Amino acid sequence: MQRVVQFAGPRQVEVVTADSVPLPPGHLRVRTRYSGISAGTELTAYRGTNPYLTRSWDPEARIFRDGGPGVAYPVAGWGYSEVGEVLEVSPELTGVPGMPGPGDLVWGIWGHRDEGIVPAERMAGHRLPDGLDPLAGAFARVGAIAYNAVLAAGIHLAEDVAVFGQGVIGLITTRLARLNGAAVTAVDALESRLAKAAEYGASRTLDARAGAVAEQIREATGGRGADVAIEISGAYPALHEAVRSVAVGGRVVASGFYQGDGIGLRLGDEFHHNRVEIVSSQIGGVPPGLAGRWSVDRLQRTFLSLVAAGQVDVKSLVSHVVPVADAAEAYVLLDERPAEALQVVLEF
Template identity: 35%
Template sequence: MADPVTDAAPSPARSTARSRVLCVAAPGEVTLVEEELPAVPEGGFRVETVYSGISAGTELTYVKGTNPYLAASWDRALGLFRPGAPALAYPVRGIGYMQVGRVAETRTRAVREGALVAMAYGHRTGYVADPLADRFVELPAGLDPVLGVYVAHMGPICANGLLHAAADLYGPAVRDLGDGVRGRRVAVVGAGVVGLLTAAFALEHGAAEVVVADETPERLRVAEALGARPLPVDPGDSDGDGDGDPAVELKRRWRHGPDDRGADVVFQCRGQARALALALRMLRPQGTVVDLAFYTRGAEEVRLGEEFHHNGLSLRCAQIGRVPRGLAHAWDRERLSYETVALLGRRGAALREHLVTDVAGFAEAPRLLADLAARRRHSVQAVLRGDVQDEGG
């Protein structure tokens, strides 16, 4: 789990290679383009992609044209989105942050040729790592390389959610990821990859019970197969006043005392306002929603004058760019990747069987993303297969 370092390397840079890169030319228009890779610099290395995981939440916003960076720019100093000067414009190349590559050429002692590494360099069949900027995690022997797509970024996103729940209880005294869920009743809203991995983390770290709420029966079956209790949500009952209100069902089941019912903590993992509204309604008084979702629209359905106000609730954003205040020294991205590797080592067989629903070649990527964005195809986790394959993987 080391970053590339600029150790002296005996071999000179060899000839350049080429890579196919996923490109969103315009909303709904996805293509593959070819680009020449630069020579490997001293201290760097080149990988050939083995697997590349698709984030159906973030990445499809580029295909749909709803990503906020297409309409505004992020002012890092002020911490504000500034309208009128888009940070990105079409064509957008190399989206994606779940890659596994095999090291084909190296000019650093930090990683050996032939190693499998998890990185976040976008949907490309090849990539040259910048020794000063790129982070990589070498995958341990025996780990299914398909699951390696979760190690560099997606798994840490979910682990960081548990870390925020732990910090909510213990502040800087957090010892491990289980501190926020161990022995507690946990609800997860949204059974996409983020929600399902978060549920797996909570189960692994000792939650008394984990409920996963979602509108899609196929995804609820995956949640149940992973050990969580499925809780169906009727998308037509936006007011929560129907016979199958999931918040009512959950609060009837989870009683802590008089006038004290509901989840100890809710992980909100779906980028819809109605999902956040449901998450707040599921909480016991003075409980906390840990929000891992990415919202691209407004939030008119989040009624802050109702449960949020009357029950004294808290809402914490668990963005992967920030661990909880006071924990940055002990809990960095490396440690969250380590926690992901540990989870995959213990629960990898079930996650591989139930979470990864589609594996397709890079040539199929444009149609696959377009179909997912247009809802012509349903997938829990789609993975692109690179030009180079892992032996036995």
């Protein structure tokens, strides 16, 4: 038997038991040690706002269709940033180059559950880098989301970049943009996160509650505006302020998971008059112009290599390590008291 975290309904979290299953050919069995909770996409399923809960995604037409949900409650085993120990490898995989073996610590995606049955093609090369704390491996996916946004931004050396939202992914974005040679302005509504952004290399921080964010960014850049803004909070007013903040012909990377109608986003204003480019960044793929060289797997591996080399400190982003039995409390914390938490990790 194994434990699985599931959403029984909006804001209803259960830890249920499920049978362990035999290992099919071409798979690995992994015993989970840590599983990070996504405070963005995952909370949309927890709150009941995720579009898959009301509409169906047509993968061929690549549109959402009305007529029924693509995902229904209970939603079991959500989660996409896991670390664990390989327990068993399908016999035909023994000796395959790059394939982890029993006892190896690995990172990947198998959800909030005691045990993952993972296809081999998703685990090749996924051994945790030597010397890396296993807890850090839970950042492979969120780090890749931030990395993807930075690639989509197309930052050049010494450009001015504004990053809206300084949660876990926003902070990592700030750090990666700084490593990429940008002067970063970090924007958030929580003082504690702005202080962390300064530690992560932001040249200046702006409190969104004080208003006049775009005006302050333009003033700091001699009236020009930021070359690029990366919006990662998923709030439409923040996306609108990001549009207001960039220079004529500037780029805004929309990397948040926006819910519902775009209240607060006015496309007839600065977007129209300054010919602003809005680019969507989503972890299902890399920017099209880089697809010949980059992949999501490369994003994840490269990010973990930066962590292992000490270029990005992720352990300081872990605010809570919660036993899986207390998973419901972890979601309440992230949903109702976000100022008290950064990365919340379930421990199995």
